[in-house]
Amino acid sequence: MIITYILLVATVLISIGAFQNGAWWDKSMFYPYLMQRSQEWWRFISHGFVHADYQHLIFNMLTLFFLDGPLKRVCQPVWK
16 A cells, blocks of 8 residues: 555656646656657656646546555455
């Protein structure tokens, strides 16, 4: 459960920071051309933390929070 909380907090902070800083948002988006041409490989990970708007962010974070327990119970036998 602690990993879920860390992901929630990190995603919310990074998304809010990107909402307020357009340059940061642009540098986080998934642009394959820039990834190949400019060697900006961090975009593979960073685009997963940035959301389109607050509604998108809230919906995704609530979904992650509420589905965390059930998914762990279903997938637990696989992880052992």
